[in-house]
Amino acid sequence: MKTVGKVLLIPALCFMFMGCSNKEPVDKKEQETPITFSQEEQNFEIIYMYDEMQEYIDTVREKTGKSNETVFIEKVFEPFKKKSHMEDLSIRYVFDPSSEVDKLGESIKELEKNKDMTNRIIKEALLKSAKELPGEDKKYIIMPANPEDTFTVEQMGGVSGFVLSEDVIVLQLSPSMQEDMLKYTVAHEYHHLMAEESNRGMIRTILGGVVLEGKADAFAHTIYPKIQAPWQKPMTPEEKERVIAEITELRYSDDMKYYEKLRKGNSSKGIPQWANYKIGYEIVQSYRKNHPEVSIGRWTSMHEAEIIAGSDFEKITAYE
Template identity: 65%
Template sequence: MKPLGKTLLIPLISLLFISCSNDQPVHQKEQEAPITFTQNEQEFEIIYMYDEMKEYINSVREKSGSSNETMYINQVFKSFKELSDMESFSLAYPFEPTYELDKLEESIADLIRDKDSTDQIIKEALLKSAEKLPGDNKKIFVLPANPEDTLAVEEMGGVEGIVLAEDVIVLKLLPSFDKGMLKYSVAHEYNHAIEGESNDGMIHTILGAVVMEGKADVFASILYPQIDVPWKDPMNTETKEKVVKELMEIGDSSDPRLHLGLRSGNPSKGIPQWANYKIGFEIVQSYIENHPEVSVGKWTSMHEQEIIAGSEYAVITAYEE
């Protein structure tokens, strides 16, 4: 297993379990089995971590003497590391404890009501993605969004996703998640995971991160062209020129603060929100239009410099101070 070096990235963006109706402690209940299926010889597991989250809530309320973070590690994070085979992974985003236990419990209770529908959406998107772009086995972990992060997740249709390794995808959901956005996000993150199989997923520069997001958005748009996402709204010519100029200046940097400026936007420079996704999509789309003979698998694994050189944005890598 290869952990993905995505420290530059603000995850895309991009629920489900129970309220107990009896007196049996939640942490004594049998854990829900993963949902498993295959596409040709490629295997998938969808793993809901709602039992573990309920155990965490229960443990905090019992006030066992341990810290909130320690109980989260014991009840949720250790289970994830065991199930994902990521034993060396340290506690970090997207795994975060919360003190808003009531809100978290309400979300889990609400989301379980739509669990069957959610299963089908994720499964359909994975099978459709694998048919277009086959690869190695994948595990998809599903958690409720942290109550402290709901505003950020709401911006992305109630769905947040991140790839932690070439075979591990994590989805965090709000009860109000948009079904179309969930399909799109699964396809988007799946493309990241496939890219990680061929290049170790190492993103060393802002330019690499931008093109990587562009690949994933183009792939998701090929599968779901009818689904609109906010970062795909086209830029006018003046705005596009400003974003290109900014990327020419900072593209070789690995400073996450500069990358955040592209995602969050910088009005003083005329940089819109989601600029990294917007320009990444246009770069990759331009490359594909210029090279229709190149397969999805080929451009997914291609180095960002080659993608840019073959697009109408070749000037980006030719910039000199």
């Protein structure tokens, strides 16, 4: 996924919280302390926002007359901005408050039951990732997936994520999440953070986004070689040819709607779903095969044109 405002954002959405009314009851649940750990000099935080989401649910149920969005901003989004240190963040860019509060509440109950397992998986994936590619301190903010977001449940293994800044990731989890996809997504998103850390301020194009996703998948596959993401099913030769033609035409555009069409696919053009991920992964793996001496850190920081030029897909950026 990617940095808000700088890169092409992958699926985001969703939210919830636990116990509390505006009357501040005596038995109000204290906010959970972030989970912290380290890999040598690199520090990590895992921050859950299940409580804030439950408070959103409880307040909506009280029928205060406020809109769901107003309640969400007050109970979830404002605390989120403080915890992420993104005070200027716009809710319109990253979140869509759910109106299905009963389903949200059930999701939180299930996620709470599995929190120990979730912690173990995230910690394991981060430590493995940091061992391969160390960097600066990172923070993972965990939120329940919006029950209206069937895409995450049905096609993402119950896990989705996006980069908020060069040191903050947001993960959105469904009770149906698959352990393997959680591991893989943590590693994938970690690489996005490291790519942003090594290329601060880089302006992204569609071609840059394609290679960025390819790098993240190549890295996650290095950490977890036996896990296959939903989008890694190989393309047919015909599909690959059409996808290459499409990204060659759009390569220097920074228009998000074209990038989103690559992700969704276009049957009229013979372009499969996840085309940006599929071709990006092939490009980066081709580069790595051709240049096995290049370290993970080196190709992580490389410009997309250099990666493509050193792969078997050099015609994408070749001059006509």
